[in-house]
Amino acid sequence: MSGAKDGSAFPWETALDRLATLYGTGDWRRPYLRDHAEDPFQVLIGTILSQRTRDEQTDVASARLFRRYPDARSLAAADPRVLERLIRPVGFYRTKSRAIRACARELLARFAGVVPRDLEELESLPSVGPKTANCVLVFGYGIPAIPVDTHVHRIANRLGLVRTRTPEETEARLRERVDPRFWIPLNPLLVQHGQNVCRPLRPDCPACPIRDLCATGRALRDGRAPPRREDRPGARARARRASRPRSPPPPPSRRGTTSRRRSPRTPGPPRRRPRAGRR
Numbered sequence: 279m280s281g282a283k284d285g286s287a288f289p290w291e292t293a294l295d296r297l298a299t300l301y302g303t304g305d306w307r308r309p310y311l312r313d314h315a316e317d318p319f320q321v322l323i324g325t326i327l328s329q330r331t332r333d334e335q336t337d338v339a340s341a342r343l344f345r346r347y348p349d350a351r352s353l354a355a356a357d358p359r360v361l362e363r364l365i366r367p368v369g370f371y372r373t374k375s376r377a378i379r380a381c382a383r384e385l386l387a388r389f390a391g392v393v394p395r396d397l398e399e400l401e402s403l404p405s406v407g408p409k410t411a412n413c414v415l416v417f418g419y420g421i422p423a424i425p426v427d428t429h430v431h432r433i434a435n436r437l438g439l440v441r442t443r444t445p446e447e448t449e450a451r452l453r454e455r456v457d458p459r460f461w462i463p464l465n466p467l468l469v470q471h472g473q474n475v476c477r478p479l480r481p482d483c484p485a486c487p488i489r490d491l492c493a494t495g496r497a498l499r500d501g502r503a504p505p506r507r508e509d510r511p512g513a514r515a516r517a518r519r520a521s522r523p524r525s526p527p528p529p530p531s532r533r534g535t536t537s538r539r540r541s542p543r544t545p546g547p548p549r550r551r552p553r554a555g556r557r
């Protein structure tokens with residue numbers, strides 16, 4: 279694959295400049311995340327709360343939670359009923375209240391309440407997957423990493439930088455192909471773009487400032503089919519079926535010689551037609 283196709287030669291500077299201008303985030307080269315790094319504990323717990331929840335609800339629940347339990351020690355000792363009440367705005371609040379308390383307890387037991395700065399150690403905590411761990415590195419510590427959520431995964435595929443089925447695969451490919459100096463601004467800018475222009479359904483390609491850099495945008499502009507996405511519904515099952523070896527039909531002489539074959543001279547009861555709706 280050529281550099282342009284595999285993403286290693288994608289003009290990230292140009293793309294990030296244009297996105298930063300569109301969203302008014304200032305110069306992405308400035309280490310603004312290091313100046314304004316958030317509390318790593320609150321990034322960690324807030325990211326767990328944000329799973330399958332809208333940002334506005336996460337913000338409300340996080341503000342209520344951290345006013346009362348600002349650190350691992352207080353959260354580990356929290357009353358479960360109070361906890362549930364505080365984070366009720368987020369989806370699955372009962373499950374998440376157990377998850378964040380377990381996470382705080384483990385932080386206390388294994389790391390003296392200090393959130394680790396290491397990806398593997400972060401991922402060893404309960405309810406912490408690659409995206410959450412990478413968010414802590416980027417937003418809590420200003421350490422270059424690539425948190426890949428559904429927006430980053432979708433846009434990287436639409437741009438033609440990767441052809442992947444899962445966010446984990448996308449993260450692995452992007453880590454190989456993107457210069458680390460672009461890692462920190464990549465997530466915040468692509469997430470904003472995914473929420474506003476490159477939406478999951480009906481992306482607004484004509485209004486997109488990086489359309490000329492995007493394989494999907496160029497294809498649609500030229501009336502060609504966009505590149506095939508690997509994460510379309512059913513793509514995985516279709517790929518599995520296509521790769522399955524086809525067994526040849528049995529030789530004619532052995533056909534139907536199983537022990538359960540009914541003797542032709544003793545016909546069984548007539549077959550019933552299946553009723554509609556029965557399985």
Ligand code: SF4
Nearest residue numbers: 476483486489492495
């Ligand atoms: S051109 Fe379209 S598909 Fe490509 S990044 Fe922009 S909005 Fe998304």
